[in-house]
Amino acid sequence: MLTSARNEFAGKVTAILPGAVNDEVELTLAGGDRIVAVITRESTKYLDLNIGSEALALVKAPWVILSTPDAGIKFSTRNRLEGTVKTVKSGAVNTEVEVSLKGGETLAAIITQESAQALGLAAGKPVVAIFKASHVIVGVKA
């Protein structure tokens, strides 16, 4: 673990889509899951990102929304990773949910205890983890 971000996904850059201001960088993880990050063009250069570069996608646990695949809802977010609940750890206010992603990685989300109960989250339940591409931080080993 190189940072406090609970989600520190190592992958390879598989696409870089230049926009008017920002670049959209796609990372593919070892297990096949894909994560999209929106970063400034300067950051793409600073990190020297190219197709095939090894990089990390950092996503803090409070930035992740969980939903269920049968919720019947479409989202504006680029990142929608499917998995099943692995563990649920409740505090007084917040609950930490670990999700086993399809590709084999583990993702952590912090949600309120009330949300965890309302969604009936428990080990084995299928979920979708949702987060904005603009929230993802990209890192590379120096």
Add this chain to the structure above:
Amino acid sequence: MLTSARNEFAGKVTAILPGAVNDEVELTLAGGDRIVAVITRESTKYLDLNIGSEALALVKAPWVILSTPDAGIKFSTRNRLEGTVKTVKSGAVNTEVEVSLKGGETLAAIITQESAQALGLAAGKPVVAIFKASHVIVGVKA
């Protein structure tokens, strides 16, 4: 509740302002409160958003800043919803504050216990809930 986002506001699209890269989408809730989201143009198309479309604005509780109306401060954020504190639930580190918005909806914010004490938050206290338009996720029922 369709997702773990504690704030899941149902409304109708009342404005779509196209920008150079992103669209600014305004949702008006049943009670009249308005929420602005910045999403990519592709997302606007993917969700088939038009004036009058029914949509959800998703805002996680840790993304919301609370202030008091008399704080004498202007913010760079598009979303500034007025209300009064409904409940305060303290944990060891974080505190969950529910706010009754002017339009009748309830908004939840997670702030640190220290901030809750410093602001003297208690039921009945008037507050302003602040969050960035770029943090709002838009959803539509499929």
Add this chain to the structure above:
Amino acid sequence: MLTSARNEFAGKVTAILPGAVNDEVELTLAGGDRIVAVITRESTKYLDLNIGSEALALVKAPWVILSTPDAGIKFSTRNRLEGTVKTVKSGAVNTEVEVSLKGGETLAAIITQESAQALGLAAGKPVVAIFKASHVIVGVKA
């Protein structure tokens, strides 16, 4: 404290870089630390920001990632503030870490308890606080 944002840094605007859509606003704090915010051009006008203007940079504690200077990693984020851990307060799920920045200010981060343990965070340990410029909210006294 004017808002619930634990990090409410007062400084002066030392640079405004206009982009295609957004402005990049740099604040320099009294102790010399610099914080970059990305806000819409409309917000820059609304807040009447100019070089030398006094302003606040608001950053909620859950938006901050902590890393160690020796982690050997480069990040896409504009804000990377160096300091040392001042206090660590653990809850059941989350941990609050206060960092004494080089310039003398105190920064608070909320991370998971597991991350705090994995990084071995304790008073006196050197850390880097990382957050996206697009997450920073700018405020000015009215």
